[in-house]
Amino acid sequence: MQKTLVINAGSSSLKWKLFEMPAETVLASGLVERISMPGSIFTVKYGDHQKFETTIDNLDQADAAKMVFDELQRLDIIQDLSEITAVAHRVVAGGQVFKSAVEVTPEVLEQIKALSNFAPLHNPMEAQGIATMAKTLPNVKQYAVFDSQFFTDLPEMNAIYSLPYEITQKYQIHRYGEHGISHGYLTGRAAELLHKDKKDIDLVTMHLGSGASLAAVKDGKAFDTSMGFTPLTGVTMGTRAGDLDPALVPYLMQELQVSDPNEIMMLLNQKSGLLGVSGISPDMREIKAQEKTNPRAKLAVDIFVNRIVKYAGSYLTELDGADALVFAGGIGEHNVELRQEIIDKLAIFNVKLDADLNAAGKEGLISSADSAIKVLLIPTDEELAMVRQVDAIK
Numbered sequence: 472m473q474k475t476l477v478i479n480a481g482s483s484s485l486k487w488k489l490f491e492m493p494a495e496t497v498l499a500s501g502l503v504e505r506i507s508m509p510g511s512i513f514t515v516k517y518g519d520h521q522k523f524e525t526t527i528d529n530l531d532q533a534d535a536a537k538m539v540f541d542e543l544q545r546l547d548i549i550q551d552l553s554e555i556t557a558v559a560h561r562v563v564a565g566g567q568v569f570k571s572a573v574e575v576t577p578e579v580l581e582q583i584k585a586l587s588n589f590a591p592l593h594n595p596m597e598a599q600g601i602a603t604m605a606k607t608l609p610n611v612k613q614y615a616v617f618d619s620q621f622f623t624d625l626p627e628m629n630a631i632y633s634l635p636y637e638i639t640q641k642y643q644i645h646r647y648g649e650h651g652i653s654h655g656y657l658t659g660r661a662a663e664l665l666h667k668d669k670k671d672i673d674l675v676t677m678h679l680g681s682g683a684s685l686a687a688v689k690d691g692k693a694f695d696t697s698m699g700f701t702p703l704t705g706v707t708m709g710t711r712a713g714d715l716d717p718a719l720v721p722y723l724m725q726e727l728q729v730s731d732p733n734e735i736m737m738l739l740n741q742k743s744g745l746l747g748v749s750g751i752s753p754d755m756r757e758i759k760a761q762e763k764t765n766p767r768a769k770l771a772v773d774i775f776v777n778r779i780v781k782y783a784g785s786y787l788t789e790l791d792g793a794d795a796l797v798f799a800g801g802i803g804e805h806n807v808e809l810r811q812e813i814i815d816k817l818a819i820f821n822v823k824l825d826a827d828l829n830a831a832g833k834e835g836l837i838s839s840a841d842s843a844i845k846v847l848l849i850p851t852d853e854e855l856a857m858v859r860q861v862d863a864i865k
């Protein structure tokens with residue numbers, strides 16, 4: 472029996488699952504939320520046991536990983552770390568180098584670091600996580616699974632920008648797309664839930680978490696996506712600005728009197744989005760709690776919803792209709808009101824939610840019987856998608 476630990480480090484969270492393979496049995500799982508924020512939340516689940524701890528502030532990814540190991544041993548889920556036979560890590564940017572999951576060698580680790588320009592919030596932290604894990608478990612194989620992989624075969628009209636073609640080619644300027652582990656999982660699961668062959672399915676998948684992206688899926692394959700050269704672009708996110716006019720970069724450098732473009736990148740990646748507009752927090756829960764009393768909280772929610780609606784509407788047009796719209800990610804899975812607001816604003820497509828199904832919040836259909844397009848709620852399972860990819864190359 473093989474025990475594979477899957478680590479999914481995101482911009483605001485660390486999710487993990489310990490699988491017994493090849494049965495895909497989840498021995499234990501957990502989540503550390505609000506990474507690098509006040510009131511980080513640590514949750515572990517195994518069997519009937521569930522443990523929460525909410526008293527720790529500003530946990531970083533390394534603290535979070537250490538707590539996971541301590542807890543695995545303290546709860547006797549494993550007696551010794553040597554029982555773990557493989558570790559799978561989510562890596563956001565694989566660029567044009569990594570088109571499938573790989574075993575991490577020292578060269579691979581260097582390449583992951585070298586791709587940091589394509590995901591400055593993620594790749595450096597993920598490379599560090601892999602290095603730390605390799606030190607903690609020196610005899611265990613580490614694997615990397617890439618978020619960009621699902622989008623490597625986007626049609627060229629959606630894969631490139633309208634720049635001079637020679638520059639596009641010379642500098643590998645490409646819409647790499649992200650959250651592909653999730654969009655790929657959602658595509659497979661939607662096909663199962665709709666009893667359709669995956670290769671016949673057209674979808675608009677909406678992964679709405681701390682990072683958020685939409686994908687247009689045609690015949691079961693990625694056709695378009697809102698993230699681009701990096702995960703900065705597309706819809707408004709927790710701390711990321713999403714789409715903006717690139718002329719703002721030199722303008723802001725001039726007005727803020729900064730000479731280092733990285734300072735502007737920091738502003739756009741870490742101080743913008745829901746946090747920047749609301750002035751409250753990157754966490755949608757805190758913003759929703761103040762929506763009725765604080766106009767800037769309401770503005771942040773309005774921008775978030777409207778950007779999503781614009782992408783979903785354009786993808787439905789690009790795909791000439793779809794079998795379903797899919798909600799996933801921390802916000803998409805848990806916020807009943809936001810799902811309703813988004814679908815209400817897509818009324819031109821005759822898509823409607825069933826209020827009771829939406830409120831119940833269970834996996835499956837949440838659209839009404841007379842909706843022209845089905846709406847699915849699917850709790851994404853990036854960890855299951857990852858362990859399957861690793862199993863396929865072991």
Ligand SMILES: Nc1ncnc2c1ncn2[C@@H]1O[C@H](COP(=O)(O)OP(=O)(O)O)[C@@H](O)[C@H]1O
Pocket residue numbers: 481482483484485679680681682709753754755756759800801802805806
């Ligand atoms: N009930 C809820 N209502 C609104 N937002 C929620 C709710 N539960 C979780 N979230 C949001 O989900 C986000 C985390 O989503 P997740 O997909 O786990 O993020 P990531 O993987 O990018 O770290 C949190 O920042 C929080 O804003």
Ligand SMILES: CC(=O)OP(=O)(O)O
Pocket residue numbers: 480481482483563593618649650680681682683702
């Ligand atoms: C790619 C990305 O934005 O990931 P996350 O949502 O986990 O930050």
Ligand SMILES: [Mg+2]
Pocket residue numbers: 481482680
């Ligand atoms: Mg995530």
